Amino acid sequence: MPLTQWSEAWRTGDETVDSQHIELFRMVNGLHDAIVAGQGREQLTVTLDALAAYVGTHFQTEERLMQQGGYPGFAAHKAKHEELKKNAAKVIDDYRSGRAVLTISLSRFLADWIRHHIDGEDRAMIRYFQARSTHPPG
Numbered sequence: 001m002p003l004t005q006w007s008e009a010w011r012t013g014d015e016t017v018d019s020q021h022i023e024l025f026r027m028v029n030g031l032h033d034a035i036v037a038g039q040g041r042e043q044l045t046v047t048l049d050a051l052a053a054y055v056g057t058h059f060q061t062e063e064r065l066m067q068q069g070g071y072p073g074f075a076a077h078k079a080k081h082e083e084l085k086k087n088a089a090k091v092i093d094d095y096r097s098g099r100a101v102l103t104i105s106l107s108r109f110l111a112d113w114i115r116h117h118i119d120g121e122d123r124a125m126i127r128y129f130q131a132r133s134t135h136p137p138g
């Protein structure tokens with residue numbers, strides 16, 4: 001059974017963002033399954049790197065949207081992205097160097113973080129753009 005399941009309730013209404021979120025859920029489930037299956041360090045590192053790279057791509061997509069759209073919450077939203085990237089880089093580094101082991105607390109943390117972030121910051125961002133395109137300023 002997958003760790004976390006995508007819910008239609010988390011759609012932001014932006015097709016690109018939504019499809020990237022669905023892929024993120026798929027990858028977090030993949031990481032979780034790999035940890036549960038007891039995969040080795042080499043394989044898990046590849047999975048972690050792929051997830052981190054995809055997270056980076058996704059954050060870039062959102063940050064471009066916010067910047068181009070002059071979103072007032074840009075700095076705060078970007079700060080949340082930076083915080084996750086920094087923490088993830090440390091986890092990966094610790095794991096790669098053998099300083100830490102990988103447990104399902106990581107995949108659980110990521111699933112919770114993503115759900116919470118989509119439901120909060122990401123939906124707020126898309127709501128702002130949608131309201132603005134329906135009601136142009138002036």
Ligand SMILES: [Fe+2]
Nearest residue numbers: 062117121122
């Ligand atoms: Fe975001």
Ligand SMILES: [Fe+2]
Nearest residue numbers: 058062118122
């Ligand atoms: Fe997002």
